[in-house]
Amino acid sequence: MAFDHTKYSPAMHFDKPDRQWPSRRLEKAPLWCAVDLRDGNQALINPMSVEQKRRFFQLLVEIGYKEIEIGFPSASQIDFDFCRALIEEDLVPDDVRIQVLVQAREDLISRTFEALQGAKRAIVHIYNATSPTFRQKVFRVDRDGCRDIAARAAQWVKDYAAKQPSTDWTFQYSPETFSATEVDFAIDVVNAVNAVWQPESGQRVIINLPATVEVTTPNVFADQVEAFCEGIDNREHVIVSLHTHNDRGCGVAAAELGQMAGADRVEGTLLGNGERTGNMDLVTAGMNLYSHGIDPGIDFSRMPEIVELVEDITDIKTHPRHAYAGDLVFSAFSGSHQDAIKKCFAIQKEGEQWDVAYLPIDPADVGRRYEEVVRINSQSGKGGVAHVLERDYGVELPRWLQQELAVVVQQQAESAGGEVTGEQIHQCFEASYLNPPQGWSLDGYDVNRQGDTVSLSADVDGQNVQGQGEGAVGALVAALEGHTGRSFSVEAFDESTLGQSTEANAMACVRVSSGEQQQIAVAMAKDTTSAALQAVLSAVGRLTGAESAAA
Numbered sequence: 173m174a175f176d177h178t179k180y181s182p183a184m185h186f187d188k189p190d191r192q193w194p195s196r197r198l199e200k201a202p203l204w205c206a207v208d209l210r211d212g213n214q215a216l217i218n219p220m221s222v223e224q225k226r227r228f229f230q231l232l233v234e235i236g237y238k239e240i241e242i243g244f245p246s247a248s249q250i251d252f253d254f255c256r257a258l259i260e261e262d263l264v265p266d267d268v269r270i271q272v273l274v275q276a277r278e279d280l281i282s283r284t285f286e287a288l289q290g291a292k293r294a295i296v297h298i299y300n301a302t303s304p305t306f307r308q309k310v311f312r313v314d315r316d317g318c319r320d321i322a323a324r325a326a327q328w329v330k331d332y333a334a335k336q337p338s339t340d341w342t343f344q345y346s347p348e349t350f351s352a353t354e355v356d357f358a359i360d361v362v363n364a365v366n367a368v369w370q371p372e373s374g375q376r377v378i379i380n381l382p383a384t385v386e387v388t389t390p391n392v393f394a395d396q397v398e399a400f401c402e403g404i405d406n407r408e409h410v411i412v413s414l415h416t417h418n419d420r421g422c423g424v425a426a427a428e429l430g431q432m433a434g435a436d437r438v439e440g441t442l443l444g445n446g447e448r449t450g451n452m453d454l455v456t457a458g459m460n461l462y463s464h465g466i467d468p469g470i471d472f473s474r475m476p477e478i479v480e481l482v483e484d485i486t487d488i489k490t491h492p493r494h495a496y497a498g499d500l501v502f503s504a505f506s507g508s509h510q511d512a513i514k515k516c517f518a519i520q521k522e523g524e525q526w527d528v529a530y531l532p533i534d535p536a537d538v539g540r541r542y543e544e545v546v547r548i549n550s551q552s553g554k555g556g557v558a559h560v561l562e563r564d565y566g567v568e569l570p571r572w573l574q575q576e577l578a579v580v581v582q583q584q585a586e587s588a589g590g591e592v593t594g595e596q597i598h599q600c601f602e603a604s605y606l607n608p609p610q611g612w613s614l615d616g617y618d619v620n621r622q623g624d625t626v627s628l629s630a631d632v633d634g635q636n637v638q639g640q641g642e643g644a645v646g647a648l649v650a651a652l653e654g655h656t657g658r659s660f661s662v663e664a665f666d667e668s669t670l671g672q673s674t675e676a677n678a679m680a681c682v683r684v685s686s687g688e689q690q691q692i693a694v695a696m697a698k699d700t701t702s703a704a705l706q707a708v709l710s711a712v713g714r715l716t717g718a719e720s721a722a723a
Contacts, residue, residue, distance in 0.1 A: 184352065184388040184392060186355065186399070188395040188398060191398060192398065193397075193398050194391075198428060198431060198461065200466060201461055201466060201468045201469045201470075202436060203238075203411065203436055203438070204237055204238070204437070204438060205239040205240070205271060205413070205438070206237045206441065206442065206454060207241040207440065207451065208228060208232070209228055209232075209240065209241060210241040210251075210271075210273055211446050212486070213225075215445060215446050215448075216445075216486055216488075217487070219248075221250065222250055222253055222254045222257060225242070225250075226257070227481065227485065228481070228482075229258070229263070231478065231481055232442075233265060235471045235474065235478065236470040237268075238267060239268070239295065240268065240269075241273060241439070242255055242258065242270045242272060243255060243272060243273075244274070245272055245274075245283065245287035246274050246281070246283040246287070251272075251287075252283075252287045255287040259291050264291070264293075266292065269293045270293070271297055272288065272297065273297045273298075274296065274297065274298055276298050276299065276300040276325030277325070278328050281296075281328045281329060281332060288336070288339065290338075290339075292339065293340040294341060294342070295378065296329050296342070296343055297344040297345075297378075298345055299346035299347070299382075300318065300348060301348040302318055302349060302353045302358060303349035305349075305352065306348075315360070319361045319364050322345065322347070322361050323364040323367070323368055326343070326345065326365040329343055330343070330368060330369060341375075342376040342377070343369050343377050344378035344413070345378075345379055346379075347381070347382075350383065350384070351384070351387055352384075352385070355400055355403070356403070358381075358400060359403040359404050362379050362400075363404060365379075366379075366404070367405075371406055372406045377409070377411065378413050378437065379404070379411070380413040380414070380437075381396075381400065381415065382414075382415040382416075382417075383415070383416040383417055383426055385419050385448075386416065386417050386426065387419070389420075389422065390429045391429060393416070393429065394430055395433070397412070397414070397429075397430045397433040397434060397435055400412070401433065401434035412435045412436050412437065413435065413439060414426075414430045414431070414435045414437065414438050414452075415452070416430070416440075416452040417451060418446070418448075418451065419448055419449050423444070423450070423452040427452045428457070428460070438452065438454075438457060439451075439452070440452035440454040440457060441453070442454050442478060442482050443455055443482050443490055443497060444456070455472065455497050458470045458472060459495070459496040459533070459538070462533065462537075463532050472496070472538055474539055475538035475540070476540070496533070497538075502535040507556060511556070512529035513529055513559070514558065516528040516529050517559075557574065557578045557597060558578075561594070561598065561601060564595075564598070568668060570664075573605075573681050573694070576692055577600065580600050580604050581600055601694075605681075605692055606694045606695070608706065608709065609710060609713040611713065612632060612710055612712070612713030613633055613706070614631070614706045614709055615631040616631045617629065617701075617705060619644055624642060626641060626647045628640070628641075628644055630705065637651040637654070639651025639652070639653075645662060645665065645704050649662060652708075656716055660685070660686050660715070661685045661686070662682055662683070662708065663685050663690065664682065664683040665683075666680070666682075667679065667700045667704055669700075670696065676696035677698050678697055678698070678700040680694065680695050680700065680704040681707065682694075682704070682711050684708060684712060684715060690715075691714040691715045692711065693707045693709075693710035694707055694710075695709075
């Protein structure tokens with residue numbers, strides 16, 4: 173069957189030539205409302221139990237959400253029971269408002285206020301769909317009929333709330349499918365609702381604008397929000413909220429541009445769980461602010477714990493590349509990425525503004541370990557291999573040896589076909605360079621200096637060798653040439669002190685040649701001279717062993 177794009181209408185367009193939002197920037201966090209326990213719950217194959225909702229609610233409170241939509245008590249006995257449990261067991265902190273959703277029907281509104289009996293602070297959220305598709309095909313009403321549904325429901329909410337004056341009520345209305353509704357009509361409906369609720373007289377009112385199904389690009393949604401904010405009556409007395417979905421993959425972007433267009437509040441779910449492709453992701457939205465130095469007001473430092481709880485309750489695994497929360501989002505396998513990260517880490521100082529290549533935020537801020545940042549496979553390079561060896565074992569290699577070791581590790585990764593651990597890298601390093609060949613261990617040495625000449629006597633596995641040269645290394649090379657009858661040349665030599673993570677205090681790295689052959693060796697010892705002599709011995713031992721094998 174052919175892929176027939178002609179059956180679909182062009183993307184919705186709304187023209188606002190005088191738009192102001194593109195020149196604005198986000199400078200503070202919005203009011204947040206977490207709707208995991210209602211909208212997120214409705215999207216689950218196995219909806220949450222009361223106990224699961226209790227655990228989720230506690231997490232949301234602990235990390236800082238002050239408005240939490242807890243369910244749809246008029247439509248579900250579990251939601252009703254959970255609402256009652258929160259109130260009767262006094263589980264709602266004084267600074268938190270619980271929110272419940274209800275359709276614009278009196279019997280359901282009555283049941284909702286029954287569920288909220290005794291609440292200290294609560295948001296009653298009513299809605300009815302307002303787009304042409306719903307008006308014409310679902311409800312079969314005209315504009316007047318649709319507006320009357322909303323206004324009548326607003327009056328019911330006001331009347332039932334008056335019967336429970338001890339509760340601090342907030343009224344919320346959503347013109348469902350706002351993003352597919354004519355803006356002028358959305359304004360008309362909301363003005364009718366507010367004429368009943370009278371926010372200008374002190375009643376706290378939230379007007380929520382849902383992209384119930386995301387039908388256009390985020391910039392068009394922002395134009396709609398800006399036009400709405402400019403057009404409604406008593407804007408200064410109303411909290412304008414956004415509720416975006418992710419059908420086009422732009423839920424977060426739409427919410428961000430919508431805030432630039434004038435919205436005060438954002439609804440969403442942790443990790444974006446929700447119907448179809450999901451709700452706007454509160455984690456991404458909050459961390460986007462954080463990454464630019466804006467306090468989101470939510471504590472995401474417990475990210476692994478947050479992910480674990482959400483996965484356990486929803487039975488939905490988080491994608492490993494999920495922004496800020498996935499297992500792999502801070503992990504670099506590419507050699508060039510690893511090299512850049514390593515160099516930035518080397519000069520990044522505590523207290524400085526964060527500026528590390530490929531890492532928009534410090535992984536430690538969301539509870540991630542630096543060990544997870546650089547990981548090695550066949551795509552990795554010298555920088556990554558060297559970083560892991562230094563990070564895990566305190567071994568810092570010279571650049572020329574980093575290149576050599578990277579080749580060895582890459583060969584192992586290609587052979588194994590997967591990731592190479594830090595332990596495996598260290599094993600490669602030891603086997604390839606650090607372990608001295610049999611019969612070539614330094615038992616002891618004696619050095620005498622006369623001017624620029626050094627005389628050395630060394631015991632090598634029970635045999636004594638003697639020589640003279642410029643420095644201890646030169647004297648040992650001369651001694652070994654006399655001992656073996658071959659000539660050797662030290663092509664590269666580096667020595668360094670080691671950190672407290674190893675028993676040795678010094679490390680030496682050498683590359684020694686003999687004729688057409690070369691060998692690299694590394695040695696660690698309590699002092700730099702011992703390390704240098706053992707490294708030369710190991711390299712010569714490998715050379716003579718290689719020559720014997722070749723012969």
